[in-house]
Amino acid sequence: xxxxxxxxxxxxxxxxxxxxxxxxxxxxxxxxxxxxxxxxxxxxxxxxxxxxxxxxxxxxxxxxxxxxxxxxxxxxxxxxxxxxxxxxxxxxxxxxxxxxxxxxxxxxxxxxxxxxxxxxxxxxxxxxxxxxxxxxxxxxxxxxxxxxxxxxxxxxxxxxxxxxxxxxxxxxxxxxxxxxxxxxxxxxxxxxxxxxxxxxxxxxxxxxxxxxxxxxxxxxxxxxxxxxxxxxxxxxxxxxxxxxxxxxxxxxxxxxxxxxxxxxxxxxxxxxxxxxxxxxxxxxxxxxxxxxxxxxxxxxxxxxxxxxxxxxxxxxxx
DNA sequence: CAACCGTGGAG
DNA sequence: TCTCCAAGGTT
Numbered sequence: 001x002x003x004x005x006x007x008x009x010x011x012x013x014x015x016x017x018x019x020x021x022x023x024x025x026x027x028x029x030x031x032x033x034x035x036x037x038x039x040x041x042x043x044x045x046x047x048x049x050x051x052x053x054x055x056x057x058x059x060x061x062x063x064x065x066x067x068x069x070x071x072x073x074x075x076x077x078x079x080x081x082x083x084x085x086x087x088x089x090x091x092x093x094x095x096x097x098x099x100x101x102x103x104x105x106x107x108x109x110x111x112x113x114x115x116x117x118x119x120x121x122x123x124x125x126x127x128x129x130x131x132x133x134x135x136x137x138x139x140x141x142x143x144x145x146x147x148x149x150x151x152x153x154x155x156x157x158x159x160x161x162x163x164x165x166x167x168x169x170x171x172x173x174x175x176x177x178x179x180x181x182x183x184x185x186x187x188x189x190x191x192x193x194x195x196x197x198x199x200x201x202x203x204x205x206x207x208x209x210x211x212x213x214x215x216x217x218x219x220x221x222x223x224x225x226x227x228x229x230x231x232x233x234x235x236x237x238x239x240x241x242x243x244x245x246x247x248x249x250x251x252x253x254x255x256x257x258x259x260x261x262x263x264x265x266x267x268x269x270x271x272x273x274x275x276x277x278x279x280x281x282x283x284x285x286x287x288x289x290x291x292x293x294x295x296x297x298x299x300x301x302x303x304x305x306x307x308x309x310x311x312x313x314x315x316x317x318x
Numbered sequence: 319c320a321a322c323c324g325t326g327g328a329g
Numbered sequence: 330t331c332t333c334c335a336a337g338g339t340t
Contacts, residue, residue, distance in 0.1 A: 057336040064326075064335085098324030105338080135338045155336045202336060211334065212329070234333090243321085255324050301323085
């Protein structure tokens with residue numbers, strides 16, 4: 001490739017005014033050695049523990065995972081133990097993590113690994129992404145962390161950081177398109193220190209190159225970054241209204257239902273009708289259809305089971 | 319592919 | 330109080 005100090009050659013039509021890659025790599029790895037975070041899933045190779053951390057970290061802050069990760073592992077120490085467990089127990093243990101479908105998929109994943117992979121988490125991107133709850137990002141992160149492969153991957157932290165470093169961003173919120181981010185990540189990857197490199201990018205993205213108020217003054221990349229200090233105000237960010245009832249998104253009600261079922265004892269079924277008021281304060285007869293539909297959705301997702309006791313519908317965690 | 323899927327801390 | 334956002338994945 002190029003000698004020290006030359007510009008990066010990124011696979012794109014027009015070469016970007018990019019910082020020299022080697023210098024960037026050295027700077028980042030140096031910073032990582034001093035300031036990299038020490039996390040329970042760092043410096044280990046156990047594929048189950050790596051996979052669990054990655055799934056937990058999907059759209060979820062590190063601070064929250066730090067609390068649940070050890071508890072979950074204590075309850076389900078191995079992927080075999082997880083596969084054997086009742087789904088309801090997995091969902092209960094997932095309490096506080098959000099996106100409860102992840103718990104369902106994680107449980108299904110464990111059973112699939114037991115059934116189709118002899119209990120071993122597979123080590124190829126294709127096999128991994130074919131597992132429930134594992135997408136491109138998670139698969140590649142696992143390949144890098146658990147199997148020591150020199151692969152690049154892009155999460156929101158890495159995408160934001162690379163966007164700012166390699167592209168002049170009009171505002172703090174904007175980022176390069178996902179496909180472009182993958183190109184840049186692949187071109188910038190330090191293949192001889194892939195693990196540290198990727199972890200470092202995420203650490204800087206999460207603690208310095210943050211979404212709202214990037215701490216450019218404390219950033220080791222300030223001198224190399226195209227956007228350093230010169231990012232406009234936060235974008236206008238107009239979000240589309242979410243499907244909701246009384247201003248509250250449906251998924252929040254779903255969460256409330258699951259929470260109620262968690263609180264009820266193990267194997268305990270609750271009358272469907274009793275859930276209404278617990279989930280919607282002003283619950284009335286005209287909301288029964290709404291509640292019914294909500295419950296059907298949860299049942300489709302494998303989170304709850306709806307049965308009938310003495311003619312009245314009852315619900316429990318699946 | 320746009321919409322859906324939780325939860326709670328931070329600003 | 331209210332909005333934003335977080336190691337994404339699935340349909």
